[in-house]
Amino acid sequence: MNPLVINGQRLQREIDELATISEAPAPVVTRILFSEADLRGRAFVKKICSSLSLKIRSDAVGNLFARWEGFDKKLPAIATGSHIDAIPNAGRYDGVVGVLGALEAIRALQSSGFKPRRAIELIVFTAEEPTRFGIGCLGSRLLAGSLSLDKARALRDRDCKSLEHWRKRGGCNGRLNSVRLARNYYAGFVELHIEQGPLLERAKIPIGVVEKIAAPGTMHVELTGVGGHAGAMLMPDRHDAALAGAEIALAVEQAAKTTGSRDTVGTTGVFRIEPGAVNSVPCHAWLEIDLRDTQVKTRDLALRRIKKTAMQICKRRGVKLKFSVLNADAPAICDSGLVELVAGVCQELRLPVKRMISRAYHDSLFMAQVCPITMIFIPCRGGVSHRPDEYSSLRQIKNGVAVLARTLARLAG
């Protein structure tokens, strides 16, 4: 086997080209599940997979699998991958580095003459981002069987369009119950990703290896008050849904700040009101709340407090409350064998490595329910993500791809 050569410039070109496939003008990247941009992004990735002679299949929810067959076909494959969907107004590296970087790793391994004993499979997960249905990691949740088929079928986007509608529009015709993977279908899963936090950059360390992924929770709040004319409806007569929402958003912040854990974070990322006219008292409000922690205990403490406070607010204001917990997931503990393997590869490459917690969740959170996992993190400028100015340097990305390629070679070799 020849030395592994990572072609950084080609990879950068591919990242930049994929970034142009967006629902919004450059430099903004927006690719929402099964939008035109998402479908074109998938086609772009498939083209690269074909050029590497990988065997491509899609499942019934649009998860994409590209397989480099191993010579021992009885062994379960080793998997890598991430996602290419992007929230509104996002950047070009989140998820994409783990997909296009994995393809570059496979390309480098192929060029080096490496022949995998067990198959290496790239997975491009459907809808890691929760934009369309308000629930993240849709594809990997279904792969892990951690989202019931009933709940999946009941999902609706803002226009009341179902998952069934969208997946058919995305060309996924199979049955949803065929998506779930058997436990240990894969020998392991390693995801390369930008950190989305500032710790590696601050410590000037090029690689992080993830030991634990924080426990995420998502809540939807629907508020129904009484609308009316903003001039004629006197203050004592009001049941303003938006003001109940404003108080709840502030209660989310307060709850996250007071669990006793500095790791608790709470965000009201969606706040919509109707009718949304300056001279009309808001009759409806919808909030989507994201709550995370490294520990389930403090996350759930905040969740209970938010719910209780929301009930009190709505009772006081005479506003009807519908409070739904969409998901309240456990944290994932990474496989110590895989963590040490990645750390060892870094040592060989003379790349300092930091063991860390992932505060963002990833498809790895759910893959952990199916097989041993870990994640490889690279720094991103200022810790910024989910913004158009998200940035990792080519050198940082090449480091990550080099570590991933060697890790895959060890696991498949």
Added chain:
Amino acid sequence: MNPLVINGQRLQREIDELATISEAPAPVVTRILFSEADLRGRAFVKKICSSLSLKIRSDAVGNLFARWEGFDKKLPAIATGSHIDAIPNAGRYDGVVGVLGALEAIRALQSSGFKPRRAIELIVFTAEEPTRFGIGCLGSRLLAGSLSLDKARALRDRDCKSLEHWRKRGGCNGRLNSVRLARNYYAGFVELHIEQGPLLERAKIPIGVVEKIAAPGTMHVELTGVGGHAGAMLMPDRHDAALAGAEIALAVEQAAKTTGSRDTVGTTGVFRIEPGAVNSVPCHAWLEIDLRDTQVKTRDLALRRIKKTAMQICKRRGVKLKFSVLNADAPAICDSGLVELVAGVCQELRLPVKRMISRAYHDSLFMAQVCPITMIFIPCRGGVSHRPDEYSSLRQIKNGVAVLARTLARLAG
């Protein structure tokens, strides 16, 4: 002159037909300035004007004038009218009763053989509702010269489209500076309107005559914080624009409740955030605030308090604030001669009448700067307006039209 006969059923049919011209499915009425629905609504009104042989003209901002010429052409006309634009998710009576009702009044006068000495002119004002540009009474403001041409040219909607863009799309090609009316161009202006409040219904009184119109103010708040990943950005590092917005919306409520006047009302009717994804810390928020009072003093007290509190909130949160007062208008005092004339007509018709304040503002607020004005109110069910279930009975509407027709006859006869 034969007796005046108001054809209620024809009027109801016209009201119902105009309600079908909407950007949203029935029973919702949405007609935003120069949208397809607004333009089709204008065409519908013009058709009726033509059938009554009224002379139609439009000015450079789309105000529509339909004139029934009088036999003494030297006398200034008497004007009536209202608007047909409707906020999102509105009903079918607000504004429309004053336009189609005035046309029915003219039709009834024509059928009775009445010949006006001075002309009677119907005005359909452009954009009484502030939906597109965030400022209400756009047409009547410009007629009264109470919106500077510079400010008018600087108006932008949410898509950054200007008034120039929209008025040209609406077929208005003249110069904006030709819109302003000379003082006393009209001998008087009387507007028929639903009350948009519950007082007439509660008191079981069929007609209100307006003595004063409350003083409205509109504020736009733009907040710029720091976005980021909802999982990775810890609470102490945040500058969440939506939370600053939530606090400001609550401060608006608080300020309106504590001026000492029960007539102060404050509403945050628009609350938008970006990027608006559940897992992203909001970096931008836009609020549109409506503040009204019967007295300028308490309205301005609330305005100053809101601004001061907003500055404190944004300083504490490290969020950038742009606070603009779009308008802070004076109340209008109605002409006592016109008020007494309407009251007298009601007495002749044996209709009980209530002298009242209009808490909603209307184009009459600005017409008051040009000529003597008053308004005729009819009850609406539950005081509800700006909602699809807004409702006045045909009998209530006919009463209003009968009072308007006789008032116009007195003024023009």
